[in-house]
Amino acid sequence: MACTTILVGKKASYDGSTMIARNDDGHFDEKKLVVITPDKAKQKYKSVISHLEIDLPKNPLSYTSTPSVDTKNGVWAANGINEANVSMSATETLTTNPLVLGADPYVVYKPRKGKQKEIPGGIGEEDLVVLVLPYIKTARQGVIRLGSLLEKYGTYEANGIAFGDENEIWWLETIGGHHWIAKRVKDEEYVMMPNQFGIDSFDLKDAFGAQKEHLCSSDLKEFINDNFLNLNNDKIFNPRYIFGSHSDADHVYNTPRAWYIGRYFNLNTYKWDGENADFNPESDNLPWSLVPEKKITVEDVKYILSSYYQGTPYNPLSNIDNPKKGIYRPIGISRTGVMAVLQIRPYMPKLLKGVEWICFGANPYNAICPVYTSVKQIPKYFSDVTLDVSTNNFYWNSRLIGALADEEFGYCVQHIERYQMAVSSRGHEILNKYDAKMIKSKSYKLLDEANEELANMAKEETTKALNNILKTVSEHMRVGYSRADK
Numbered sequence: 001m002a003c004t005t006i007l008v009g010k011k012a013s014y015d016g017s018t019m020i021a022r023n024d025d026g027h028f029d030e031k032k033l034v035v036i037t038p039d040k041a042k043q044k045y046k047s048v049i050s051h052l053e054i055d056l057p058k059n060p061l062s063y064t065s066t067p068s069v070d071t072k073n074g075v076w077a078a079n080g081i082n083e084a085n086v087s088m089s090a091t092e093t094l095t096t097n098p099l100v101l102g103a104d105p106y107v108v109y110k111p112r113k114g115k116q117k118e119i120p121g122g123i124g125e126e127d128l129v130v131l132v133l134p135y136i137k138t139a140r141q142g143v144i145r146l147g148s149l150l151e152k153y154g155t156y157e158a159n160g161i162a163f164g165d166e167n168e169i170w171w172l173e174t175i176g177g178h179h180w181i182a183k184r185v186k187d188e189e190y191v192m193m194p195n196q197f198g199i200d201s202f203d204l205k206d207a208f209g210a211q212k213e214h215l216c217s218s219d220l221k222e223f224i225n226d227n228f229l230n231l232n233n234d235k236i237f238n239p240r241y242i243f244g245s246h247s248d249a250d251h252v253y254n255t256p257r258a259w260y261i262g263r264y265f266n267l268n269t270y271k272w273d274g275e276n277a278d279f280n281p282e283s284d285n286l287p288w289s290l291v292p293e294k295k296i297t298v299e300d301v302k303y304i305l306s307s308y309y310q311g312t313p314y315n316p317l318s319n320i321d322n323p324k325k326g327i328y329r330p331i332g333i334s335r336t337g338v339m340a341v342l343q344i345r346p347y348m349p350k351l352l353k354g355v356e357w358i359c360f361g362a363n364p365y366n367a368i369c370p371v372y373t374s375v376k377q378i379p380k381y382f383s384d385v386t387l388d389v390s391t392n393n394f395y396w397n398s399r400l401i402g403a404l405a406d407e408e409f410g411y412c413v414q415h416i417e418r419y420q421m422a423v424s425s426r427g428h429e430i431l432n433k434y435d436a437k438m439i440k441s442k443s444y445k446l447l448d449e450a451n452e453e454l455a456n457m458a459k460e461e462t463t464k465a466l467n468n469i470l471k472t473v474s475e476h477m478r479v480g481y482s483r484a485d486k
Helices: 098-103 128-135 139-153 220-226 239-243 248-253 255-265 298-305 394-407 409-441 447-475
Strands: 004-008 018-024 034-036 044-046 053-055 063-065 079-081 087-093 159-164 169-175 179-184 190-193 214-216 338-344 354-360 369-372
Touching: 004 087, 004 159, 004 169, 004 298, 018 079, 018 087, 018 159, 018 298, 063 128, 079 128, 079 338, 079 354, 087 128, 087 338, 128 139, 139 159, 139 169, 139 179, 139 214, 169 190, 169 239, 179 220, 190 255, 248 255, 255 298, 298 338, 298 354, 298 409, 354 394, 369 409, 369 447, 394 409, 394 447, 409 447
Parallel strands: none
Antiparallel strands: 004 018, 004 190, 018 338, 034 063, 044 053, 063 079, 079 087, 087 159, 159 169, 169 179, 179 214, 338 354, 354 369
């Protein structure tokens, strides 16, 4: 399992934007940032993993995508913002339990065997962005389209999917092979999602009535009752108890990440440390969402998705030796391919609303750079990524910086901090400059120019950081020797 997701409602963010963000960290996957325009779209989609063929709607929208460079296992678009300024992140791998899978098994691909024909599987992480994002104009429409696809074709895995527009954010979680629930994120709250079933409250009356803040598969009530899935002892309907897991593995891999996120954004709301803590890293009842103690910025999202339990005994990079060091899975992990903060700014003209903040490689060491999304192409520094190591693109430079800095973090940390501050600060500066220019002129022909300036800035600062870190690490190589050494 992999990934960590953060969702930030518009009243919880610093500028009234909605923000959805996710670490895509299943494995060391080479990633790039591109735009898929309607002329590149196909009328029929075929999944590589499940061999499922699906007819696609006509008139797709253009959208950004962070696909795998190597497509042998499929597209794996991961996230994006379409031209209607709807964002989507897919997916957060989730957990479930045997009762659910026994009642609604996954739809798994079965290859041809003897006289038995090939049986396609359902849809999965490989497919979801491509099947949904080009065909929706609101976050709610995203939930409805994906929900209908799940009910028709099924899925072969458990996933959580986020949708955002300028007004709202929705979170959908799959249940078994064909079922699902979705909940609207409250405007004043943020959501913390590690790799386990997350939603901890759900209004079935609303889902089967007005559907203001809750949606679900059409037979969810019958599915729960017929299969004796309701494990709640009181009147509160908690989907996490019914559809999720509470395993020993969760307590080292999942719940500590949610604990650290809540501890960061709500340090004074609850007691997070010590014997009498309200919540600890292994608590099964950590809230799915909270009102933060202060407004959340892009940099806050980047920091928490880069975190590794700083300020706690669990920090794997700490110089202090203790038995708790490194016992929990960090949020900022080595194998991240891409992380994106998808920001929809409601106060901007349509072509300026969508901004995708992008970074590649291990988040503790990388820097995040913004890109306007209402364009037809992305600068080569972000898009022209090869399978071979190269210093010509953001992806490989970020991977190189991380691999070098990790071994000598104490010596490199100042370079990393200065690098992250420079890219983020200059990113805001360039956005502010071009926002003002385009609003004043009421012309948006400068979007490509703005993105090129952002890419050039990222390249300049990344090259500087790589130079500094390589020099620092070289100075501390273990094969170093001089005649003055003792």
